[in-house]
Amino acid sequence: MSYEMDELLDLVFEEDASDLHIQVGRPPTLRLHGEMVSVDGPDLTPSDTERLMQSITPESYIQSLKMEGSADFGFAFRDKSRFRVSVLKAKGSYGLVLRQIPNDFFALDQIGIPDKIRDLLYRPRGLVLVTGPTGSGKSTTLASMINYINERRSGHIITIEDPIEYYHDHKKCIVTQREVGVDVTTFSEAIRRALRQDPDVILVGEMRDLETIEAAISAAETGHLVFGTLHTNSAAKTIDRIVDAFPANMKEMIRTQLASSVVGVISQVLCKKIGGGRVAGLEIMVTTTSISALIRDNKTYRINSDIQTGAALGMITMDTHLLSLYNRGLITARECFEKSQEPEDMRKRLIDLGAELEDS
Incomplete structure (x- = not known):
């Protein structure tokens, strides 16, 4: 055959x-x-x-x-x-x-994005980062956010991708989708050009080099809502990764820029769902005055404790969210343990709940 x-x-x-x-x-x-x-x-x-x-x-x-x-x-x-x-x-x-x-977009509540986070999608400016390993559903989350804006806000959305994944129709917004290598040479060049194309929202498919990161931060600072992705697994590591991309003499300036431009970070992993399918585990950080100060003062290691106390703003740590998925019967204890950011702490919490962790 x-x-x-x-x-x-x-x-x-x-x-x-x-x-x-x-x-x-x-x-x-x-x-x-x-x-x-x-x-x-x-x-x-x-x-x-x-x-x-x-x-x-x-x-x-x-x-x-x-x-x-x-x-x-x-x-x-x-x-x-x-x-x-x-x-x-x-x-x-x-x-x-x-x-x-x-072909179909997910509603934000289907992905598990809390209502409070939708407020970020109405911001006139700032940087929203969606992070996680390859295959964790970052593109799906971003496409759903862009579609949410497209259905509710009036403006011009520019997406820069390699290659274009989800196709967006013009709805309340005009949507311009540019493919790197086909419509434009590089991500950084596309962002620079975008600033002359009257955008309200810019999606950067991948922030993979210093020039692209610099251009995205600059666009967020100059009055645009910018979405980007990185292959990091927490808000703190995301900030560190961006800062580490710059030479030593620029790090302090970049921390100051990030402190004022980053409005939120969503980190995600895909978990196997009991009974089949996948469900996203999420860490959500919304930038507060306190978190801005931590970024500026190079104290990103303390961001996690701010996330833990920020539930009223829609914030949640990855391990808290994974534990809630386990408690709701959506994922196994083993899956919860394997995807956690602090495995030894998670092991204790699961054992306290009477969970069996075979082979772990």
């Missing part, structure tokens, strides 16, 4: 898989609720993966693939779903990883 890409993508859509992996030496494999599940059938050969790659990869990206060994792009599968595709070469053969991007 030979595998056809349309049939595989139909299967991804029907099973609600998050990813499809196509690699030589194994049948096509879906990531279902975090687990890898192979399709029934023969292992893929080098000619199979090359044929499947060519069936969806635009010619311009095939050239990039041959020269650089990898290429990333997005494409729509009929009217069912969009996919973010990473094509790569491994041991001289082609492989693909396709991430499914649903």
Whole structure:
């Protein structure tokens, strides 16, 4: 039998898989609720993966693939779903990883974003950061926030992505979506250009280098609401990561800028849900006068205690949120323990609740 890409993508859509992996030496494999599940059938050969790659990869990206060994792009599968595709070469053969991007946006309460955080989406200026490891749902959270603004505020939203994932229609806002490598050369260049394009909201898909971070902070300071992502797992580490990107002689200035520009940080992990599916574990920080002072004075290690006492403002620590997911019967004690930021403290809290932590 030979595998056809349309049939595989139909299967991804029907099973609600998050990813499809196509690699030589194994049948096509879906990531279902975090687990890898192979399709029934023969292992893929080098000619199979090359044929499947060519069936969806635009010619311009095939050239990039041959020269650089990898290429990333997005494409729509009929009217069912969009996919973010990473094509790569491994041991001289082609492989693909396709991430499914649903057409529908989640409501913020479906993701678990508290009402208080929605206030941030009406701010005229500031930096909102959504952080977490790869595959933790950052893009979904950001897309849902942008859609929330698009449905309720009047203005101009500019998104800068690599590649574009969720497509946004013009609703109450005009939405301009720019793809790095297609519409503009770099993230930092796109942000600088955006400032001349009368934006109210700017989404920066990835703050991956010093120039992009600097441009995003500058945009937030000059009267724009800027959303960005980083691969960090807490608010304190997010601030530290940004500051560490700058040379020593600039760190104090950047701390001062962050103290006044960061309005909130949402850190998230995806947990396996009991009975199937995934649920997000969240840490939420809303910048207060106290937290601004901690950032400015290089005392980020104390941010967590401010989050713990900030429940009235919608703040919550990751471990408190994970424990609430466990108490509500949504995740296992093991999952709660493995995803926690302070495992030894979490172990004690779970044991006090009578939880069984086998093999831990």
